[in-house]
Amino acid sequence: MQKVKWGILSTAKIAREHVMPGMQAGKYCDIYAIASRDLAKAQEIAKAFSIPKAYGSYEELLADPEVQAIYNPLPNHLHVAWSSKAAEAGKHVLCEKPLGLDAADAEKLVKVCREKSVLLMEAFMYRTHPQWVQAKKYVEEGKIGELKAIQVFFSYTNLDPQNIRNRSDIAGGGGLMDIGCYPISQSRFIFGKEPKRGLALINRDPAWKIDTLSSAILDFGTGHVTFTCSTQLFPYQRVNMLGTKGRLEIEIPNNAPENKPTRMFYETADGIETITIDTCHQYQIECDLFSKAILEGSPLPTPPEDAIANMKVIDALFRSEKSGTWETV
Known part of the structure; x- marks a missing residue:
């Protein structure tokens, strides 16, 4: 082969x-x-x-x-x-x-x-994981009704002043760039469109000057996204997608384990169903799909223009930090 x-x-x-x-x-x-x-x-x-x-x-x-x-x-x-x-x-x-x-x-x-x-x-890599592929399918098929809200939390603890993410003398540090990009990407992926505007509340470490706690609202027109990310809180991650007829929750949305199954929770008026996703290696899937695109000319999982769109949202949130108001994406 x-x-x-x-x-x-x-x-x-x-x-x-x-x-x-x-x-x-x-x-x-x-x-x-x-x-x-x-x-x-x-x-x-x-x-x-x-x-x-x-x-x-x-x-x-x-x-x-x-x-x-x-x-x-x-x-x-x-x-x-x-x-x-x-x-x-x-x-x-x-x-x-x-x-x-x-x-x-x-x-x-x-x-x-x-x-x-x-x-x-x-x-x-998360976009190639079967749990996200299935979540996208559930939303598109209307299994939770009309998507209206997504709530995301993503945090970990990094108190090393020499870590590249905590150094303000080198561009690109801070929590929003490191992990805040995930809820932005995920919400754009699930809504299937771009947010119109964003509002951010950002706390910075007094000594390091990098953002360590960020909360934001993204306005998608037909629905809202709220998320909080932090590099100085207890490690935790969760995504909740809520529609008019149900909700879908991903237990480990970002760094899904490579040695055990993952779970999603699908809830409607009929009750809660636990959906188990078989063990897989999302980095293997990502790299294989990229390699296949090189070898066979198949489509990339995400086109490069998607990265530009994600950065536009991050840019808007940093502008909102300074202006204290909504910023157009």
Whole structure:
């Protein structure tokens, strides 16, 4: 079976613990090379994952003619720069979220990839998980009636001042960019359209200056979305979708476990039904679908323009933080 030869830009935790194991379990992925600014570290991870090539710089990996696609899990402020370099080298790009630091930044990358005729996708792995595929189907089929509201909560605790997400001297930090992008993406996915305006209340750490608690309202015209995300609260996540005839709840909507089933709860006037989703690896599904798009020309799970639309909402919420009022998306 033909497989795509992947290169991994950096030895980031998300790559080591989730994406690379997903790729190695996939049908269409072959991790051919990995790069780090520290050659010894690249060699260590390459040995652990049986990866043929290890490079001491990202440039060397991008210059390798065998590499067909790259996965970019670098810090947010490096997404556009290194993904653009990859595109210019003729590599397809799967880039971690958020795609850029703002919508204009994301547009630059989309333009480069389009000009170089390479595929680009923002790595929102949740969209390929069967629980979200089924949730979308339930809503579209009217099983909860007319969708009117979505409520999302997503939090974790990160009190390390040196963590890249907590450093205000480096662009792209804070909770809204790191995890707030999920409820925005999820609500746009389920409503199947873009919000008209957004209102945000954002608290920032007094020392670090990055946002650590954000709550927002998104107005979709036919319904509303409310969400709260935080990087300094007890870890928790949940999504509730409410319609005129029922509701649908996803228990672990974002980092669904790779070693056990997940659950959704479907409630109507007839009672509550627990829907069990078989164990699966959402990163494997994501990377296989991207690889198939390269090999067979099949559609991407999400087009790159979706990433721009998501950033426009984030931009509006940051404007709302400053203006204290609704901001048009």
